[in-house]
Amino acid sequence: MSNLIRRDPFREAYSMSSALDRLLERTFSDMGMDLEDQGQIHLPIDVIEKENEFLVKANIAGFDPDNIDITYTNNTLTIKGEVKEEKESKEEGRYHLHERRYGSFCRRISMPGMIDTNKIEAETENGILTLLLPKTEEAQPKRIEVKSKNVKVIEGKSK
Numbered sequence: 001m002s003n004l005i006r007r008d009p010f011r012e013a014y015s016m017s018s019a020l021d022r023l024l025e026r027t028f029s030d031m032g033m034d035l036e037d038q039g040q041i042h043l044p045i046d047v048i049e050k051e052n053e054f055l056v057k058a059n060i061a062g063f064d065p066d067n068i069d070i071t072y073t074n075n076t077l078t079i080k081g082e083v084k085e086e087k088e089s090k091e092e093g094r095y096h097l098h099e100r101r102y103g104s105f106c107r108r109i110s111m112p113g114m115i116d117t118n119k120i121e122a123e124t125e126n127g128i129l130t131l132l133l134p135k136t137e138e139a140q141p142k143r144i145e146v147k148s149k150n151v152k153v154i155e156g157k158s159k
Contacts, residue, residue, distance in 0.1 A: 041105040043079065052140050054111060054133040061127030062100070070131065072117055077109045077133070114139040 048055040068081040085102035114136040
């Protein structure tokens with residue numbers, strides 16, 4: 001005779017809900033976002049390694065460049081800033097849609113390699129922050145010349 005197993009649909013739904021919660025928490029934390037932290041803005045960045053330097057690009061549209069703080073300490077690049085909410089008077093009307101984010105951000109990136117801190121440059125153009133982090137002389141690849149010791153052959157005899 002086969003064993004009967006009683007199904008509990010509520011337990012299965014709760015189990016699926018818990019699994020989905022864990023998945024979402026892990027996904028957002030991997031992206032640098034905290035679901036509980038409403039005041040933080042996620043700053044998307046790209047880090048590109050070139051032969052002699054690292055290039056870091058970040059979307060900072062809407063941020064005042066004077067309110068952005070960039071530091072480099074112990075192989076860690078830190079970019080901080082804040083977007084302040086515009087204060088609208090109630091006489092002007094009411095919101096029908098309010099999607100723009102306000103608050104602060106802080107991104108820390110561990111850089112793989114030695115950076116010449118005296119030559120770091122930062123500039124903004126069209127809402128993109130570009131950081132140029134040159135590698136130190138020791139960290140840059142060196143071209144090694146290969147010397148050839150060919151043996152000359154004259155009339156079937158080597159010299």
